[in-house]
Amino acid sequence: MAKLNMVQAVNLALAQEMESDPTVLVMGQDVAVDGGVFRATEGLLDKFGAMRVVDTPLAESGIVGGAVGMAIAGLKPVCEMQFSGFSYMMMGQFEAHVTRMRSRTHGQLNLPMVIRMPFGGGVRALEHHSESREVLYAHQPGARVVIPSGPRNARALLVAAIRDPDPVVFMEPKHSYRAFREEVPDESETLPIGKAQVVQEGTDLTLISWGAMMRPTLKAAATVEKERGASIEIIDLLTIAPLDHETIAASVSKTGRCVVVQEAPRSFGPSSEITAVINDKAFWYLEAPVKRLTGYDVVTPYFGREKSYLPNADQVVRGIVETLDA
Amino acid sequence: MAKLNMVQAVNLALAQEMESDPTVLVMGQDVAVDGGVFRATEGLLDKFGAMRVVDTPLAESGIVGGAVGMAIAGLKPVCEMQFSGFSYMMMGQFEAHVTRMRSRTHGQLNLPMVIRMPFGGGVRALEHHSESREVLYAHQPGARVVIPSGPRNARALLVAAIRDPDPVVFMEPKHSYRAFREEVPDESETLPIGKAQVVQEGTDLTLISWGAMMRPTLKAAATVEKERGASIEIIDLLTIAPLDHETIAASVSKTGRCVVVQEAPRSFGPSSEITAVINDKAFWYLEAPVKRLTGYDVVTPYFGREKSYLPNADQVVRGIVETLDA
Amino acid sequence: MPRKQLAKFTVPFLQILAPDGQADVKLDPGLPDDTLLALYRWMRLARELDERMLKLQRQGRLGTFPPNTGQEAVSVPAAMVMEPGDWFVGAFREAGGRLVRGEPLRAALDYYNGWEEGNVLPDRDLHIMPNSVVIGCQIEHAAGLAYASRYNKTGEVAVAFIGDGGTSEGGFHEGLNMAGVWKAPMVTIIQNNQWAISIPRSQQTASETLAQKGIAYGMPVMQVDGNDPLAVWVAVTEAITRARKGDGPTLIEAVTYRLMMHTTADDPTKYRTEEEEKQAWEHEPLVRTRKYLEGKGIWDQKREDALGAEVKAEVDAAVKDFETPHSWDQDEPFRHVYGTPHPVIEAQHREFLANLERGTDRG
């Protein structure tokens, strides 16, 4: 058991899976000698050699398309997109093959591959290094989209993703990479993909978020609990697609009120889907409209303006209060 | 005034805009000599020559990226993606530049360009020729997504798209290409982008759809009206992004009930956004949950199974009845 | 060190069998008779299948498909020189090669009639990739398959096909570049059939040959007469041997012609002349191969007629099988979204079955 940050937790998951399964390999730009621009693959080259820790040319489509071939040949490639902002270069491969190979062949060919990508804002980075676009992957049946929120669940979910028989888009909130540490057990552990986690039980309102937004979400919940004595149930989605309808519906059916916090632009974002699921499954229990606290429908601004564009705990507090009072 | 099908209406819009504005050009695979695989650009080469009707190499990213350059240099390129299923090859250009150039330069550089693409099922075509993935474009602020439902609005919206100062993704429901004809006036006319159309007023329920799904939607409405004497308000979205919240909210605030019909997979689809908007703006008027009638969250099957996967009028009838009775 | 020449490249060309059926004796690989007869038979079978599929399509008994008529001398010999474990990575115009590799005749019929069942092979180990309708992607897959061969030291070679049009896609570039860096055991064969739907080769790229595109990736290149099965045989054999030895990938341009329409939805009279097509027919591969066999004294009209009857019967049987009503489930796709169940899919599966049961009476 060691106290790790999320980068180290990702690194641990990769190292242990590579250790125990010789078909697992890591590939991407700068993942080998450099250890990844965030150091998530540091040390792997020394341990596993250049055949299993592959510095690729600068070609996202090539990386993912290559991984499709490798997966069909029995390997389990874990690809890294250096930033999610560059991952759209491989959308053709993703849509045409990553999501479809199993269905196309009725299961004769499947793709046990993972596409890791740091995403989201908050680190004062250059343009294209700050977006949250999980919906572009979540809307495509055939792949799964997983977003951890802390070191321990990052490790457990990444292990599960690598072992999953199907492609998993594993989006790492870079704002959380070094934000805090958690105890992460030495022995391998997994979390089920497709299941959300109730991180706190409550009765007055359901608060849903994922990834880096879990932090302002938790902070806001604590504030409102203190200030108003409200009992808030908090859900960390962990998997975005396919979504865990049961957990969401059960919670909102109990509380009757819901606030969803998301970093992505509002329109056509994950919180819209969550609202629709609640509409489907918990409509008659709703005592107030579901409140979506989200990024805005603007082009993600450069970091000079980033802070005012990211949802913050204050907004979440106001959203909760408004929803409690509605 | 002539009776045209949608392909002819698209052709008319292109020909007239090219006639009246020498900066408009058409580019894509097989658009010139062949007149487009659906014949949407037929005759344009003869009228306007090879500089303005450009047969390009087989390169979607090149086409769209080239158009970005042309638009910056003062032209108004209308690109064709042969099928939406191949458009994901240009998602990198789209996300990084098409949607961002205006914001990036605070308006100094803008992109008056149109990306036309046939989409959707129902024509017994090969794999990758049947999807509805409008959300992948709609979730990205900076471009607009327009989907006509008939010859006349296709012509009017395409003219508006070409004249728009910003990029427009113009998705043509290929199932409607030759399905029916409408009177289309000879003189140019436009429809405002960003506005939905109430195609029929009613008081008991709001029925929302767009594109090829308008036909089963209208048919189902007529059936229920006849069978139940219900008064149904029907909205044709026409623009998917940015969405016309007012028209949707006003209608549902009046009727209290809503059914949305969409061809795309359910999860993270446009109907989820519509449901969320209704939740935001008309929650207190709702007398029943919004009903989403959609494609399923599966990989679009080949055409041997296509028919059972496309929402049909029967399902819409049942959805309306269920919502009326809820 | 002023203006100097840094590097020199040449593009070799290979033809062995001329259109008149005469082989260059110095270059003739001297294949055994039974191999030559098998080669011709596979090409004839592929042609027969095309012709029957065209008829079926015109009669509304089959969906759209892309005929490979005229290009049989590319994929058939290439598939024949491959080892069983090698990967056949097609675009979508390699019907002949697929048959050689063991794909049942019926698979193409099912596939082009709108059923994923056409992609389900009798054996996963046939190592045939499904068609890559989205052009260019398959080159990246092949690079990955070839990398895996090195990883697992299996000696397998990935043999990928792409059209002249496909060479313009970014995927062609990224895949070949990676293969070059990886010294991956991969052979890429451009079927330059002169057309990408209506776009002629000359408008696809300004390069003098398509073969020379391999220079960009530091790999050996060769242009061959793609209507000459012996030249393809020799070139692909050389390339596969090099790949298997660990000497990396090769790019081969096979110059051929798409004698029929792009797909059955296409009308070539819109963009090319009958004259051009007529000329192209004079170079087509089957006649020249037949003449070559006749010249060797191992073929004559009687055997030709017998073969004609044989391949017809084989195709007849496949069509009959294909047209025997089957009961493939409509809900099959729900079983293959993921390899493990998820409640969202399961719930929609039930919803689908209920909708299916209720039918579509009212439209």
Add this chain to the structure above:
Amino acid sequence: MPRKQLAKFTVPFLQILAPDGQADVKLDPGLPDDTLLALYRWMRLARELDERMLKLQRQGRLGTFPPNTGQEAVSVPAAMVMEPGDWFVGAFREAGGRLVRGEPLRAALDYYNGWEEGNVLPDRDLHIMPNSVVIGCQIEHAAGLAYASRYNKTGEVAVAFIGDGGTSEGGFHEGLNMAGVWKAPMVTIIQNNQWAISIPRSQQTASETLAQKGIAYGMPVMQVDGNDPLAVWVAVTEAITRARKGDGPTLIEAVTYRLMMHTTADDPTKYRTEEEEKQAWEHEPLVRTRKYLEGKGIWDQKREDALGAEVKAEVDAAVKDFETPHSWDQDEPFRHVYGTPHPVIEAQHREFLANLERGTDRG
């Protein structure tokens, strides 16, 4: 017509000015003194800006940026030989060239400090494209700009830059291929600085040179010493002249070295030796240019000191300006999602302003 050679290609190399400052007299373009002095001045200014930005970044007064130190002899002379209407299409390591084209010093400071205002040029007609952080896209833009030049018969040439790493992207391929087909007036300059972050040139592609990649698109190619501003001057002039005459695009590989870190977030000691860097410094462009000027008798230590003071003052002024508090609106992005208003954006704009007003007191 058996095995024959179809086509031959060579990759020429050009160097004029050796590292010791000696020019090859037969090749020296004989630029006027004032041009040479301007050339050196721009390179010095770019270097000074880099060094200052690095300091600012280390002090937390500036965001991450990619220094162009060592590569000044590529973008500076290229920008100088361009006509005013020509399009400068950068990747993100062409600070020098941008200055030449008229971008204010301050623009880079604002841009790398997280403000879109750094992309807003004093005049749209400067024809400088914003950085293309997403690698490869800019080559496609340049092809489109060059096409528009033909369309409007403006005679403008698009000059695009890309790194050695960038040549692996599909966009490089698709853009150059289209430019070839279109005979577009475009010049592409690969800044081969040996590294793509930690990936060495040798692992980026198996091709012997990067220049030869142009053979794939049927365009003239040339490799030049990218630390030699005279060679770059001559090569780009030739290419631009050819483009403007209507003879199509050219691909130039400029061999140089990234003397600093990839960006200020990068630590090169992880992947390359000090020895390698030291050697590279011996080939850097400024010293050799200065020696050349000294050899011509138009430069000496006094003038060097004066220039040093001058560029320092210029950068000082820009930094002062940059650090003067500005009142750029936080809500600016809402004004530029679309060129025309839409209620969804307007409503969110109001919401944003309300949130902004309320602040973030509680986190």
